[in-house]
Amino acid sequence: xxxxxxxxxxxxxxxxxxxxxxxxxxxxxxxxxxxxxxxxxxxxxxxxxxxxxxxxxxxxxxxxxxxxxxxxxxxxxxxxxxxxxxxxxxxxxxxxxxxxxxxxxxxxxxxxxxxxxxxxxxxxxxxxxxxxxxxxxxxxxxxxxxxxxxxxxxxxxxxxxxxxxxxxxxxxxxxxxxxxxxxxxxxxxxxxxxxxxxxxxxxxxxxxxxxxxxxxxxxxxxxxxxxxxxxxxxxxx
Amino acid sequence: xxxxxxxxxxxxxxxxxxxxxxxxxxxxxxxxxxxxxxxxxxxxxxxxxxxxxxxxxxxxxxxxxxxxxxxxxxxxxxxxxxxxxxxxxxxxxxxxxxxxxxxxxxxxxxxxxxxxxxxxxxxxxxxxxxxxxxxxxxxxxxxxxxxxxxxxxxxxxxxxxxxxxxxxxxxxxxxxxxxxxxxxxxxxxxxxxxxxxxxxxxxxxxxxxxxxxxxxxxxxxxxxxxxxxxxxxxxxx
DNA sequence: CACAATCGTAATCAAACCGTAACATGCGGC
DNA sequence: GCCGCATGTTACGGTTTGATTACGATTGTG
Numbered sequence: 001x002x003x004x005x006x007x008x009x010x011x012x013x014x015x016x017x018x019x020x021x022x023x024x025x026x027x028x029x030x031x032x033x034x035x036x037x038x039x040x041x042x043x044x045x046x047x048x049x050x051x052x053x054x055x056x057x058x059x060x061x062x063x064x065x066x067x068x069x070x071x072x073x074x075x076x077x078x079x080x081x082x083x084x085x086x087x088x089x090x091x092x093x094x095x096x097x098x099x100x101x102x103x104x105x106x107x108x109x110x111x112x113x114x115x116x117x118x119x120x121x122x123x124x125x126x127x128x129x130x131x132x133x134x135x136x137x138x139x140x141x142x143x144x145x146x147x148x149x150x151x152x153x154x155x156x157x158x159x160x161x162x163x164x165x166x167x168x169x170x171x172x173x174x175x176x177x178x179x180x181x182x183x184x185x186x187x188x189x190x191x192x193x194x195x196x197x198x199x200x201x202x203x204x205x206x207x208x209x210x211x212x213x214x215x216x217x218x219x220x221x222x223x224x225x226x227x228x229x230x231x232x233x234x235x236x237x
Numbered sequence: 238x239x240x241x242x243x244x245x246x247x248x249x250x251x252x253x254x255x256x257x258x259x260x261x262x263x264x265x266x267x268x269x270x271x272x273x274x275x276x277x278x279x280x281x282x283x284x285x286x287x288x289x290x291x292x293x294x295x296x297x298x299x300x301x302x303x304x305x306x307x308x309x310x311x312x313x314x315x316x317x318x319x320x321x322x323x324x325x326x327x328x329x330x331x332x333x334x335x336x337x338x339x340x341x342x343x344x345x346x347x348x349x350x351x352x353x354x355x356x357x358x359x360x361x362x363x364x365x366x367x368x369x370x371x372x373x374x375x376x377x378x379x380x381x382x383x384x385x386x387x388x389x390x391x392x393x394x395x396x397x398x399x400x401x402x403x404x405x406x407x408x409x410x411x412x413x414x415x416x417x418x419x420x421x422x423x424x425x426x427x428x429x430x431x432x433x434x435x436x437x438x439x440x441x442x443x444x445x446x447x448x449x450x451x452x453x454x455x456x457x458x459x460x461x462x463x464x465x466x467x468x469x470x471x472x473x474x
Numbered sequence: 475c476a477c478a479a480t481c482g483t484a485a486t487c488a489a490a491c492c493g494t495a496a497c498a499t500g501c502g503g504c
Numbered sequence: 505g506c507c508g509c510a511t512g513t514t515a516c517g518g519t520t521t522g523a524t525t526a527c528g529a530t531t532g533t534g
């Protein structure tokens with residue numbers, strides 16, 4: 001997430017107080033921002049500023065949010081640009097139809113700025129993770145995993161893991177923060193053809209935790225669902 | 238929306254001119270219609286015609302609109318049937334305010350047929366979207382829910398919920414503003430095969446409210462009908 | 475072939491969750 | 505204003521779920 005410091009956010013909102021508020025909170029988080037007060041301005045700023053994310057109000061003068069959204073999706077260089085849409089609950093009855101076409105998340109007004117910040121971050125995390133597919137190394141606080149060398153170190157000291165343990169940890173790291181059911185883990189780490197009891201997963205989680213005490217608190221068990229690796233990596237020691 | 242061409246609408250209205258008028262306009266829109274002139278007839282037609290939406294006058298001979306509404310909601314196979322209620326301005330003051338009834342939308346007489354058509358379409362759109370909604374995160378004022386991380390935060394602070402609590406809250410958020418009977422909740426959150434008392438729902442609602450005080454006012458109990466999550470998200474903090 | 479490492483299963487144990495029942499309160503109808 | 509039903513609230517015990525440990529099977533290796 002530290003690589004996000006130069007992230008630019010375009011805020012498209014005609015009500016000055018709201019724009020101001022969002023601007024303020026995004027700034028606090030270290031995001032750079034620009035504000036457009038109309039659809040037309042938004043389209044201009046998209047070209048000049050090349051933001052990494054757009055917060056887009058649905059109701060706008062001139063060109064409305066739906067239209068802006070469509071244009072963003074239809075232009076090749078912005079087709080994948082993440083969009084968070086702001087909608088008033090009251091609008092829903094009439095206008096929301098067009099929403100299916102492509103916002104990545106929605107926030108209904110009134111919203112808390114904090115919640116919006118959380119959503120922005122969550123969206124970035126999601127996207128980061130999606131692009132993490134080809135990664136060959138991961139880190140989690142003092143833990144580092146290197147796939148090419150098949151090596152895991154904690155504070156620089158190597159930890160020897162078995163194949164299953166390694167695969168399991170790799171999968172957890174790739175999907176940091178997301179809840180993974182035992183079935184998902186069995187299907188991916190063990191293989192789709194594997195038929196065994198889900199308890200197997202528990203035992204291997206246990207073995208991981210024994211070898212790497214760091215993970216004791218980091219791997220969180222969620223009852224009746226599965227496990228997740230905390231997205232807060234523990235501090236370096 | 239083109240899949241709506243075979244949509245059937247039941248019009249429950251004792252005044253012939255109004256019934257006629259509504260009938261005409263709905264027909265123009267390509268909806269199939271049936272008309273009931275009394276509450277009793279409405280209940281009969283509900284069974285034989287299986288409409289996709291009901292336009293229901295509040296004032297009716299025999300069985301009034303409120304009662305018809307209740308019965309629709311309490312019958313398992315019509316519990317989620319969308320209802321638009323027609324109310325006279327005068328009635329508003331006493332009956333409706335406190336009750337909230339179980340309708341999905343209201344139109345006050347006198348109304349323009351075009352406006353009614355617009356409301357019908359809007360309601361269908363809303364419901365279509367609700368059922369096809371694959372969102373993984375929701376917000377409700379300062380509350381944010383993230384399904385993939387199985388995490389609920391209020392003002393950014395995490396709240397730990399059990400599986401049932403989480404599922405219940407998710408369903409409420411997905412159907413914000415709709416009245417949900419205990420049976421509907423049991424069937425969806427607990428599962429179609431679940432057999433237990435409806436009181437279970439009350440207890441879980443209670444537990445949700447304890448963990449998330451925000452919901453104290455937001456989850457509204459409607460006597461002899463069920464619960465609904467307010468469609469106004471609470472103001473930001 | 476023997477040995478060691480790894481892995482899956484089963485058994486045991488603890489804790490959390492959940493449903494029910496029982497009691498309390500509130501609300502509408504008469 | 506009282507009665508009865510619907511809902512709110514609380515507490516308790518059973519059941520489910522997960523943690524943990526031990527063991528036997530399997531695999532690979534020298």
